[in-house]
Amino acid sequence: MAGGGRAWASGAVGLCLLLLPLTGCGGGRTASGPAMAEVQQVLDRRAAAVLGHDQRAYTETGTRASYADLRAVPLAEWSYRLTALHPDGAGATAEARLSYRIQGYDRAPVTTDRALTLSRTADGHWYVAADKPGRKAGQQLWDQGTVTAVEGAHSLVLGVGQSGDTLREYAGLADTAVPAVSKAWGTQWTQRVVLVVPRSLNGMAGLLGAPASNYRGIAAVTTGEVSEANGGSSPSKTGAGSGRTPADRVILNPEAYAVLGSVGKQVVLTHETTHVATRTHTSAATPLWLSEGYADWIGYLGTGRTAPEAAPELARAVQDGDLPEDLPVDKDFGFTDDPTKLAEAYEGGWLACRMIAAHWGQERLDAFYRAVGAHQGRTGAVEDALRGELGTTSADFTARWRDYLTDQLGE
Known part of the structure; x- marks a missing residue:
């Protein structure tokens, strides 16, 4: 068995806003109107700070920990859409849809649900105290630590807790896989691949939102964003694709992958890259x-x-x-x-x-x-x-x- 199963799967300014009373202040109720608009504006400023590489502006919107963790990711888009706001005493919890796109690799944004904890300063300004995966959403790589990025000729490797030498080795294997797949399948695909390398098997499971036992011994999986026009953005198995490949990822299990020999590592990455290439021609009928x-x-x-x-x-x-x-x-x-x-x-x-x-x-x-x-x-x-x-x-x-x-x- 070469690979594993597939899991299918989007100028900063630092002004804070004065808090207006939440509509419906009872615990557990959903706010609307001005409060929703204010929090959305804070999230818009936070997104602009990410894209503008403005740490000061990002910090002014809330916790800065995640900024350092995702700073190395080459982003072309990053935005939040607030979907619910729940008052909770002096603060609130919120649900938001995060959309982001990696420059040069994603044809459409990856989308994922986030759970936000919001607090207020003494003078009534909203800020983000915590930004975590939504209840049914998997983690993003930067939720697990500081991301290191290595770019190859046909690949981008994003890792947490991995040495630069290891990530460069994986980029070399991916750069060999891409032309090999194109030679066999043809060139009518992106001919680029994003590799995601978490720290451990548990990290892989966190990214996929599934128990680690599901992937023990599985060297890698391929995930892909499912177009909302085709039924939502939840991951799906290869064989039930949307006919589009907006944002594919190859996620390695570093524990299983590391013990493979050189041929085995190459076979696995070529196998997974084939899934990236063929997904526009892979459907529920396959x-x-x-x-x-x-x-x-x-x-x-x-x-x-x-x-x-x-x-x-x-x-x-x-x-x-x-x-x-x-x-x-x-x-x-x-x-x-x-x-x-x-x-x-x-x-x-x-x-x-x-x-x-x-x-x-x-x-x-x-x-x-x-x-x-x-x-x-x-x-x-x-x-x-x-x-x-x-x-x-x-x-x-x-x-x-x-x-x-x-x-x-x-x-």
């Missing part, structure tokens, strides 16, 4: 055996790895007489307590794509992938693409795949 198998197929190109070397778990099963009856289904790619079954699912998808390239050719493999993703509706996509692009049926394809497993993995 089965995970195809999206993950295709990413592994590109990841292993040129490595010289044989089928048994790259698919050891499935090779063991075949040699033990446990030949799969069918291609892996999406639930087989879920993160469970059975890493063998998960590995077999990835390996089965890779060998299916490898078989298509060997028997029908790479151009037909690419056309098949695009045809499945372009299908109108979730049902019948694979069957229609098999007939239209490969001239075969699902039953015949599965039989060929089973024979291919025996041929490639049997003793």
